[in-house]
Amino acid sequence: MVEIIVEKENEVYLRLICEPSVRMELNHYFRFRPKDYQFMPMFRRKKWDGFVYLFNMDNGRMYYGLKPEVQRFAYDREYTIIDQTNDPYGKISNEDYYEFLTSFPCEYKLRDYQSSAVRHAINRKRCLLLSPTASGKSLIIYYIIRYYSPKKSLVIVPTLSLVSQMYSDFDSYARADKNFDVEKLVHKIFGGQEKTTDKQIVISTWQSLYEQKKNFFSEFELVIGDEAHLYKSRSLTKIMKSLENAPYRIGTTGTLDDIEVHKLILEGLFGSTKKVTTTKELIKKKTLSEIHIKCLVLKYSKEASTIVSKLNYQEEIDFIVSHTERNKYICNLVESLSGNSLVLFQLVEKHGNILHEMLRDKIDTSRKVFFVYGGTDADSREQIRSIVEQERDAVICASYGVYSTGINIRNLHNIIFASPSKSRIRNLQSIGRGLRTSDTKKSANLYDIADDLTHKERKNYTLNHFMERIKIYTSEKFPYHIYTIPIKG
Structure with missing residues (x-):
């Protein structure tokens, strides 16, 4: 009979005691290759096999939270688990x-x-x-x-x-x-x-x-x-x-x-x-508001596309965020929208500051315009959030890092993705900013601004990122429409 003794080291680690052959099995079972491992320097220099190991063969350590996975491992092989952790079992009664x-x-x-x-x-x-x-x-x-x-x-x-x-x-x-x-x-x-x-x-x-x-x-x-x-x-x-x-x-x-x-x-x-x-279940129950996604694909001139085709990723980003006509388009869009709007950017100095200044000059003085980024202190952020909850036509120009994760503004009607991003987590969290319901809102709009700088057969980096976002919308069953808009320059 093959046995695995499971001991408790502390609240972080288990210690597994078993035969060397079983240790080898555990070592192979609880390992994986991280994304893009083949491009990592240690792997390319052949000093790392490309795997991350969760079971330590030398001391038998494993994260405590993986105990159910250890039990599944043993069950599948008909091994016997001897659990000496003394974990309290039992469910709370009704x-x-x-x-x-x-x-x-x-x-x-x-x-x-x-x-x-x-x-x-x-x-x-x-x-x-x-x-x-x-x-x-x-x-x-x-x-x-x-x-x-x-x-x-x-x-x-x-x-x-x-x-x-x-x-x-x-x-x-x-x-x-x-x-x-x-x-x-x-x-x-x-x-x-x-x-x-x-x-x-x-x-x-x-x-x-x-x-x-x-x-x-x-x-x-x-x-x-x-x-x-x-x-x-x-x-x-x-x-x-x-x-x-x-x-x-x-x-x-x-x-x-x-x-x-x-x-x-x-x-x-x-x-x-x-x-x-799930989001779909909550929207169906009217717990969350509906979301309408409008993908605005800016089509640039052949000259601009030729220039960008020779740039690396960061240079393309710099070209896009500093493009005057693009920033004008974003500001005109924000001005035309009714309700509270959140404009999300990625680079503070190169993009956020520029957008904020342009929005302040463009937007009517009767509407409040706020600027929030990593340097904005916590109390000020909370004050802005509270103020916007009471407003009907305010604009927040904010960095993704601050406002894509967990910030709760129920009274938000429009979200504008002003900077490209392909992160599934960041995009879903950003969309979540518009899903909360309020007395004045039953649905929200997301304006996803993308940039088509295709040159011959080559698609630009950020257009590929846009296609990744489309995959996210499709998998989450969010309705979306794509519009192509010519832009000067």
Whole structure:
């Protein structure tokens, strides 16, 4: 009989004890090639075989969250698992779950899919909740924290804006609850803020935690990684590995990379994936607004196409974002739209500043125009968000990095992609900015600006990126129309 003994090293790692031949099998089973591995210098110099290994053959270590995968591995081969982790099993009963839901007042009631997600997190203790943008993940997070209260909890978010927004959301959820004072219980950490606190709940960006020593994390028992798809960076992985005493690990995200490697690492850090709901289901139920995508393909002159055909990718980007007629077209488009509009750019100095200045000169002074980028402090971002919620015709010119991920503006009618991007995650998250419903909005428009600089048979880089975005719209079943517009120069 082949046996695999599963021991618990800490809340980050398992240790697997088995015969050398089984170790070899595990080593091959839990490995994968990352995207574009063949272009990486170490592989090209033949100093790396191109695989990332999740099982350490030398010490038997493996991420704790992959325990279900180990069990599946053993089951498929009829190996015997001897589980010595002493993990607590058992699901919360209907009576106990109802008692929890009614144990504190909250003006925002969980929808069915949100309640299912909360209950799944309680039952599994480690999981990755896959729920689309605008599905109310912050309310799910709030209820999970309330269930585990008074355990010390860490909520990690990717941006400064989300620290303030998560705090603000918690405050609104707890407004009717005299026993949960957010100001006394929740501590915010971002640039320059005090990191040490006696408060029960800490909300922080990963950037603020990266340099912290391991003992900083020792008190936390619950960690929630919001927008967990960003955890592929070494910095965030380092933080998760430092949380050796946190048995409760919940990741939430609206999107995941299509690469299985990435998903396995996330599941190793948090736990198995649970699909909560889909955008299509929420639109069908009128929980989210409909989205209408208009792809505006700018067709350039032969002269411009010839010039760009000789440029590399970055030079093509520079050509596009500095193109005067293109920027004029964007500003004219924004001016013609009714409702609140979000203009997303990628490069602050080369594009964002130019667009902002042009929009301020173009847009009627009765309409508010805001500029938000990485250098905008968290409080200012939150103030702008709050102001726009009350406006009917405002314009936000913002960087993708700040406003594509997690920013909650319900009263947003139009989104303009002013800069090219092929990232599935970034595009879906950006679309999510327009999916939230409000009293003044039942649908939203996305204007995807693309650039056709085809020369002979050669398509330009950013046009290929546009075709990738079309694939995303098709796979997500978003309706779209393509319009070709000639542009001077």
